[in-house]
Amino acid sequence: MSMEMLRISAVVCTHNRVEHLAEVLRSLQEQTLDPERFEILVVDNRSNDGTAALVRDIAEKQSNLRYLLEPEIGLSHARNLGWRNARAPFVAYLDDDAVAAPDWLERISLAFERVLPTPGCVCGRVAPIWGKDRPAWLNDRLGRYFSILERQDPPGWLADNAFCGANMAFPRAVLAKLDGFDTALGRRGANLLSNEELLMSKRLRASGPGIYYDPAIAVRHHIAAARLTRGWIIRRVYWQGVSDAIVWRRLEAPDTTHRLKAAVRSLRPIFVLGGRLARNLARGDTKRVFDAALRLVGRGGYLIGLLALEHAP
Numbered sequence: 001m002s003m004e005m006l007r008i009s010a011v012v013c014t015h016n017r018v019e020h021l022a023e024v025l026r027s028l029q030e031q032t033l034d035p036e037r038f039e040i041l042v043v044d045n046r047s048n049d050g051t052a053a054l055v056r057d058i059a060e061k062q063s064n065l066r067y068l069l070e071p072e073i074g075l076s077h078a079r080n081l082g083w084r085n086a087r088a089p090f091v092a093y094l095d096d097d098a099v100a101a102p103d104w105l106e107r108i109s110l111a112f113e114r115v116l117p118t119p120g121c122v123c124g125r126v127a128p129i130w131g132k133d134r135p136a137w138l139n140d141r142l143g144r145y146f147s148i149l150e151r152q153d154p155p156g157w158l159a160d161n162a163f164c165g166a167n168m169a170f171p172r173a174v175l176a177k178l179d180g181f182d183t184a185l186g187r188r189g190a191n192l193l194s195n196e197e198l199l200m201s202k203r204l205r206a207s208g209p210g211i212y213y214d215p216a217i218a219v220r221h222h223i224a225a226a227r228l229t230r231g232w233i234i235r236r237v238y239w240q241g242v243s244d245a246i247v248w249r250r251l252e253a254p255d256t257t258h259r260l261k262a263a264v265r266s267l268r269p270i271f272v273l274g275g276r277l278a279r280n281l282a283r284g285d286t287k288r289v290f291d292a293a294l295r296l297v298g299r300g301g302y303l304i305g306l307l308a309l310e311h312a313p
Contacts, residue, residue, distance in 0.1 A: 007037040007090065008109050008169070011082035013075055014096035015045040015187075018054055020222055025058060025065070027099045033106040039087060040065045045078040076186035076196050083175045092169035095147070097222040098126070107217045108169045120174050120209020121201065123163035124217025125150055131225035137290060138228065145236045146223050155214040163211060165197045167219045171209075178203050184246055192239035195247050202251065230290065237294045241301025242308075249306070263306045270299045 010028055014021055021042075028040050042055045044067065052067065059065040068085055070078045083091045092108050094100055104124075111122045126149040128134075138146075149164040178200065186196040201211060226232065248254075254262065277292040 005034075005036045006039060006088045008033075008092055008105055008112075009039050009041055009082075009086035009088040009090070009172075010092050010094060010100075010105060011041045011043060011079065011086065012094050012096055013043045013045060013070075013078035013082060014047060014051055015073075015075075015078075016047045016049045016051070017096040018047070018049045018051045020097040021051060021054060022058075023099060024094065024096055025055075027102075028094070028105075029062065030102055031100070031105045032103045033109060035064050037109070038064065038105050041068055041082050041085060042066070043068045043070050043078040043082045045070050045075070046073055074183055074186060074188040076181035076183040076188075079186070079196075080180040080183070083170070083172055083180060086172055089172055090169055091172050091175060093165060093167075094219060095166040095221060097224075098166045098219045099129070099221075101218040101220075104167075104217060104219060107214065111212055111214060111217070112169075112171070115212050118171065118209070119157075119212035120170065120204040120207075121163065121211045122169045122217065123149075123158075123211065123213050124167050124219070125215045126164045126166045127218065127220045129220050129222045130228075131223055132228055135228055137230065137287075138233075142233060142294075145233060145240065146227065147221050148223075151213070152215065153213060155216070156212070158211045158213050163197065163201065163213065166221050167217065168197065174204070174209060178207065182250060184250070185243060192236050193243050193246075194240060195243035198243075199247050199250060202247070234294065234297055237298045238301040241298040241303075242305035243301075245302045245305025245308075259306055263303055266299060266303050266306065270296065270303065273299060 012024055025040065031038065044051050044055070055067045059067055068081055070081045079093060090109065090112050092105060108122050112118060126147055128146065128148050147164050147166045149162070181196045182199050185193055185199060187193060204211065273292055273296040277289065277296055280288040280292055
């Protein structure tokens with residue numbers, strides 16, 4: 001592969017998702033962009049399900065595919081290994097259970113070439129592939145917890161930080177300048193920590209480069225049936241609360257006194273939500289009970305995130 005022609009590195013970080021990985025890699029093999037212009041890096045985050053054998057077998061037949069092992073469990077660790085080993089000036093991330101549109105890499109590459117000033121991040125649409133029928137309780141507000149991003153904005157600069165890690169790309173130089181993704185955030189083992197993309201977006205904005213969104217830069221994302229339960233969304237919302245607190249701590253760097261004051265302030269909404277939950281339970285209002293319970297769990301997670309002694313990488 002000619003290093004002069006290489007334009008973009010597609011990074012797939014994976015942990016025990018071999019059942020989806022072949023489909024993910026096939027979507028990257030079928031890209032409209034000239035294969036000489038991109039490489040595919042699969043970062044194996046200590047899988048034990050045959051991932052290494054699958055990727056190495058495909059790599060024997062595909063010269064632009066490389067296998068990397070990240071033994072430290074954590075999505076942010078894997079993403080950082082990906083950009084640090086990327087040979088191209090731009091790095092695009094695709095989830096290990098997502099399927100890229102055929103022109104995904106071509107559109108990302110064109111955005112970086114044509115949009116001025118050069119974006120700090122290019123992102124796009126993420127549509128769901130449902131593992132079973134969408135539950136009635138899963139409204140659009142909760143959809144964000146499942147990495148669904150179907151905003152219909154025309155191509156342009158985002159005024160908010162709402163982009164999705166299943167479909168995002170950065171100049172490698174920007175990732176290097178910001179030292180990549182914060183390893184205190186992102187999935188790690190059984191927990192559902194998130195917000196590594198949110199913290200990245202806030203640091204991007206603070207350093208200058210904007211975030212460019214194009215709905216035509218599209219992927220589809222598998223949502224497993226096991227996630228489409230109330231139990232899973234309760235866990236997810238709890239860890240979202242923890243993640244939000246960690247982002248606040250990372251940005252504000254509060255001392256112990258300020259953390260404790262923030263924790264005390266967070267008690268009032270917990271009591272309010274607890275009262276609302278009790279009233280809805282007494283009325284037998286199932287929908288409002290679930291909504292209040294989710295909000296209460298999220299606030300509880302935020303309190304735990306504030307009080308935890310440390311969230312080190």
